[in-house]
Amino acid sequence: SIIPKIALLFLVIGSISANAQLSPNFYDSTCPDLSNIVRDAVRAAVAAEARMGASLLRLHFHDCFVNGCDGSVLLANTATFTGEQSALPNVNSLRGFNVIDDIKARVESACPGVVSCADIVALAAVEGTVALNGPYWTVGLGRRDSLTASEAAANNDIPTPLLDLNGLISSFANKGFTTAEMVALSGSHTIGQARCTSFRNRIYKETNIDPTFASQRRANCPANGGDNNLAPLDEVTPTAFDGNYYGNLVGQRGLLHSDQQLLNSVATAAQVKSYTTDSQAFFNDFASGMVKMSNLSPLTGSQGEIRRNCARVN
Structure with a gap:
């Protein structure tokens, strides 16, 4: 029968699209000014407080090391899950959420419902680094935002300063x-x-x-x-x-x-x-x-969602 073959074909196509390569050009037609919006906001934030460049870089790292670069680190706790912000490596130390929220507001104004919070975090990390005279790297885009977050996963996966x-x-x-x-x-x-x-x-x-x-x-x-x-x-x-x-x-x-x-x-x-x-x-x-870190297990295609508010699922 041809039906199982078609089903298999869709299964293969589905798995390929789910692991689709991120592309730096992902928003070229849907949000062409994205890079400039992020750059301007991050430069202003770092000019006001130099430490923010490091904070945004760390935010991306802590997002990516826990279930991939999916914006899960931005989710506030809910009745159904305790998120990554409560984890030991993050509580009272992870910061930059206000800058991400500011960028998200600017991006939503320019191109509503298009750009994920995970992509904003990835772009903010490189701009925060460059603002402090560090290297530039090309960020692939097209990540989707997660629907949940895990305190336990963050405690388990983020390296601590006490490691040998x-x-x-x-x-x-x-x-x-x-x-x-x-x-x-x-x-x-x-x-x-x-x-x-x-x-x-x-x-x-x-x-x-x-x-x-x-x-x-x-x-x-x-x-x-x-x-x-x-x-x-x-x-x-x-x-x-x-x-x-x-x-x-x-x-x-x-x-x-x-x-x-x-x-x-x-x-x-x-x-x-x-x-x-x-x-x-x-x-x-x-x-x-x-670049390798920013490509850790992204949600793509129809996985996850594009959050309207980075701190909570839609």
Whole structure:
């Protein structure tokens, strides 16, 4: 009978379209000004607060590492699910939602019901990086927004600052990244800030740390209290996307336990040292890694939806 063959054909076509490649030109006819809208909004936000560039990059990373780049990280809790914003890596630290909401409002005004929140997050990440003099990467578009979010998945999948080198390697390998890609993507810590609670143990108890650096950090991160006090991940150029993060590691001035772990194998230490003298190689490797991250398990075609409000399903 021809009917099973037709059914099989539709099944194959369906699976292909569900995994369709994202395209940078996806909105060329339906929302041609999208890139300019996102760029203008992000530049204004970063000009008002440089840290926002790092916050938007991190928002994209935390979205993509949990069930793919599907905008699930933006969903507020509901009666039926507790979302990713309540997860330990995100609560009291993930930010930039207001900027995404602002961009979404501008985009909805220009082309209502067309652009997903997941795509806005992906575009905002690259623009936030470029605004701090970091590399540009081409963002494929056409993601759809998820219908739910999972606190448990976020707790399980997002790497913590307490991981040792093997833990970092495993966490990224679980998402298809090589160890070299993990080292390059860790360079996102050339910008942004961390809370005292994330690095207290390192500055008080670890020995692979420059004593002067540890002492400086203790001044604003007491042994007890001050959990939300902030320190720059790169103390030298905290608001410039550059290779200084890697130089800090060589000098044992990595702020997080997980940062300093990158020196704990011959291969990763060699890569760290190479980036201290070749920032262009770092930029190229970082951009390649971000393209790969932005392609993690997107919803496409008829999957998911285009949210009207990024914080809740339609």
